[in-house]
Amino acid sequence: MPITESCPLPTDLPPVSLPKYVEEEGRQQQCRQLTSLSPTEKDCHTQASEAITMPAVLNLDPCPLPTDLPPVSLPKYLQEECLTQERRQLIASLPTEKGWVANHLHQYQGFWHTTRQLLAVLTCQNQFQAQDTDILLVTTPKSGTTWLKAIVFALMNRVQYPNPEVKHPLLAENPHVLVPFLELELYIDNRVADFTTFTSPRLFGTHLPLVSLPDSVKNSACKLVYLCRNPKDTFVSLWHFTNKLRTKDMGENSLEETFDKFCRGVCLYGPFWDHVLEYWKESLKKPERVLFLKYEEIKEQPKVQLVRLAQFLGCPFSAQEETNGVVDEILKLCSFDTLSNLEVNKTGKLVSGEEYKAFFRRGEVGDAKNHLTPQMMEKLDQITQDKLHDSGLIF
Numbered sequence: 001m002p003i004t005e006s007c008p009l010p011t012d013l014p015p016v017s018l019p020k021y022v023e024e025e026g027r028q029q030q031c032r033q034l035t036s037l038s039p040t041e042k043d044c045h046t047q048a049s050e051a052i053t054m055p056a057v058l059n060l061d062p063c064p065l066p067t068d069l070p071p072v073s074l075p076k077y078l079q080e081e082c083l084t085q086e087r088r089q090l091i092a093s094l095p096t097e098k099g100w101v102a103n104h105l106h107q108y109q110g111f112w113h114t115t116r117q118l119l120a121v122l123t124c125q126n127q128f129q130a131q132d133t134d135i136l137l138v139t140t141p142k143s144g145t146t147w148l149k150a151i152v153f154a155l156m157n158r159v160q161y162p163n164p165e166v167k168h169p170l171l172a173e174n175p176h177v178l179v180p181f182l183e184l185e186l187y188i189d190n191r192v193a194d195f196t197t198f199t200s201p202r203l204f205g206t207h208l209p210l211v212s213l214p215d216s217v218k219n220s221a222c223k224l225v226y227l228c229r230n231p232k233d234t235f236v237s238l239w240h241f242t243n244k245l246r247t248k249d250m251g252e253n254s255l256e257e258t259f260d261k262f263c264r265g266v267c268l269y270g271p272f273w274d275h276v277l278e279y280w281k282e283s284l285k286k287p288e289r290v291l292f293l294k295y296e297e298i299k300e301q302p303k304v305q306l307v308r309l310a311q312f313l314g315c316p317f318s319a320q321e322e323t324n325g326v327v328d329e330i331l332k333l334c335s336f337d338t339l340s341n342l343e344v345n346k347t348g349k350l351v352s353g354e355e356y357k358a359f360f361r362r363g364e365v366g367d368a369k370n371h372l373t374p375q376m377m378e379k380l381d382q383i384t385q386d387k388l389h390d391s392g393l394i395f
């Protein structure tokens with residue numbers, strides 16, 4: 001019996017094949033999954049469901065379960081002790097909105113996360129133990145994270161790989177694999193993070209807002225490299241990216257609807273302006289700990305910014321390295337043209353499902369004007385001015 005006949009479903013559920021990044025429980029999946037639960041798991045599920053009154057968005061309504069579906073394994077984040085009551089209660093208490101790809105976004109500590117991502121944030125906050133030598137690459141989504149990861153990886157490993165044209169990990173692997181995300185990779189699905197392959201200094205990526213960084217990061221001397229991008233190009237890049245993650249069945253998100261959400265701050269790790277402002281202020285307060293970079297500045301003066309980055313990270317280029325062209329070599333290796341044309345980045349995908357090529361689109365400054373109306377551009381400029389007016393930060 002088709003599942004839709006026994007259990008009317010919302011139409012915005014992501015299909016089971018969505019990348020893990022955005023996958024979320026939906027009622028359809030729950031109906032399917034419950035058919036394959038062991039008796040213990042069913043009990044556990046029922047107890048957890050009954051333990052607390054859930055809001056509509058999380059409520060597991062009883063629905064007749066079809067019996068003829070193939071078994072589908074329960075996503076790990078729902079398997080785990082059936083999602084602790086504490087976490088259910090927390091999620092239930094948070095403001096919730098419909099996501100751009102996933103069903104729900106929850107506002108936690110002032111910023112928006114999908115359900116799955118939020119659980120990973122909580123795990124990361126509880127478990128990550130920062131070391132003083134760690135380097136965290138903190139970015140707003142679609143600000144050039146992939147580029148920054150490549151640059152810092154190449155910078156920190158330049159002695160080990162002196163001839164990047166011949167042999168370099170970046171030629172064979174995507175930057176997101178070489179510099180994994182804390183919450184989106186190492187702690188996703190209640191994973192026990194494995195650091196055995198990391199060498200010091202450990203490099204991590206994260207989109208976490210300052211307020212949500214694990215205490216161990218706040219209390220350590222580890223360095224934070226922060227990267228953001230003007231909100232107009234950030235929005236357009238995010239709109240394209242999330243549309244790529246949506247399946248044909250789901251269709252594309254309209255520009256207008258997502259624009260409205262972005263302006264209201266309702267987007268992954270949004271509000272954009274609060275994210276950048278927190279780190280901007282922190283970089284002014286603690287310049288030895290937080291380096292604040294803009295995508296546009298790296299585009300405009302790549303060499304200047306790379307030299308600045310190397311100094312900040314305590315590994316400045318020697319005069320000989322500069323003469324020998326090491327700075328240029330790193331920039332060439334990490335350029336949009338080089339990375340996006342590598343076989344690995346044309347054909348590979350993350351374990352979580354995103355194709356590497358989705359991280360490379362145009363890589364230019366000012367593409368927003370090709371997509372947004374003059375009114376939309378003005379509106380974003382106005383919000384930016386209102387939010388950042390007395391901060392000294394401009395885009």
Ligand SMILES: Nc1ncnc2c1ncn2[C@@H]1O[C@H](COP(=O)(O)OS(=O)(=O)O)[C@@H](OP(=O)(O)O)[C@H]1O
Nearest residue numbers: 141142143144145146147237335336360361362363
């Ligand atoms: N090497 C290099 N140089 C310059 N620009 C680059 C590079 N690699 C990726 N990109 C562009 O960065 C945008 C993707 O942002 P992120 O890497 O931050 O995405 S993510 O947050 O990690 O999902 C996305 O921007 P748009 O092209 O404007 O969509 C990518 O094309």
